[in-house]
Every structure is written in structure tokens, then in C-alpha cells.
Amino acid sequence: MLEILVYGAEVRCASCINAPSSTETASWLQAALSRVYDQHAFRVRYVDIFNPQTEQEKEFSKRVVDEDLWYPVVVIKDKVITEGNPDLKVIYKQLDELGIRKIE
Numbered sequence: 269m270l271e272i273l274v275y276g277a278e279v280r281c282a283s284c285i286n287a288p289s290s291t292e293t294a295s296w297l298q299a300a301l302s303r304v305y306d307q308h309a310f311r312v313r314y315v316d317i318f319n320p321q322t323e324q325e326k327e328f329s330k331r332v333v334d335e336d337l338w339y340p341v342v343v344i345k346d347k348v349i350t351e352g353n354p355d356l357k358v359i360y361k362q363l364d365e366l367g368i369r370k371i372e
Contacts, residue, residue, distance in 0.1 A: 270310040270368060272297070272359075273325075275317050275332050276340035287353060290314060290340040297342070297354060304360065306369045 274297060276290020288296065294314035301310065315321075317329040317339065332341055338352035342359060349362050364370075 269308070270344065270363075270366060272301075272310055272312045273315050273328075273343040274312060274340045275315045275325075275328060275337075275343060277317050290316075293340045293354060297359075300356060301359070301363070304370060305363055306371060309368050310363070 274290060274294040276293065278289065278291065291314050294312050298312040301307075301312065315325050315329065317332045320326040320329040328343065328346075331337070332339060337348070340354065341351050342349045342354050344359075344362055344366070347362075350358050
């Protein structure tokens with residue numbers, strides 16, 4: 269199963285007025301992708317950059333903070349796919365390239 273990680277924080281950034289939170293974005297992304305792709309082929313998981321659980325999450329969370337990336341940051345297979353407001357077209361393209369099956 270492909271894991272799509274959404275790195276972010278509970279608190280919205282000051283310049284993100286009217287934007288959904290990172291947790292809301294993760295839920296929205298799961299629902300949006302499930303309308304197009306087989307929901308058993310992937311899962312979207314939120315990672316709090318200020319409370320990462322694994323070493324890999326700690327390393328990437330540090331990168332988000334150190335490089336001042338715009339969160340939420342969508343990551344697939346250790347590759348940043350989008351920053352800030354997620355671009356579904358870019359995510360769809362990545363899932364297509366990875367061979368994730370679309371709903372018929």
C-alpha cells in the first residue's frame with residue numbers, strides 16, 4: 269500500500285489565512301483521491317512536524333522547519349510532491365506514474 273504523507277502543524281501559519289489546516293488537508297486529500305483511485309491502494313497520513321513519531325519523520329520534519337517549506341507538504345516515497353495548498357493535478361500525475369489503479 270502506498271503511503272502519502274502530509275507534513276504540517278496543528279497551528280496554521282500566519283500567512284495562511286482562509287487555508288485549511290494540515291490535518292484538514294490530509295482528510296480532504298484522502299477523500300479527494302478516493303473518488304479517483306482505488307482506496308485500498310493508498311492511504312494518506314498526517315505527520316505533525318512538531319511531534320514526529322519515527323526517525324524518518326523526525327528527519328523530514330526538521331527539513332520542513334530548516335528549509336522553511338510551506339506546509340502542508342505532501343510527500344510520496346520520500347519525494348516532495350507539493351507544498352502549501354496541494355495541487356491535485358500534480359498528485360494525480362504522481363499516482364499515475366506509480367501505477368496506482370483508478371476506479372473504473
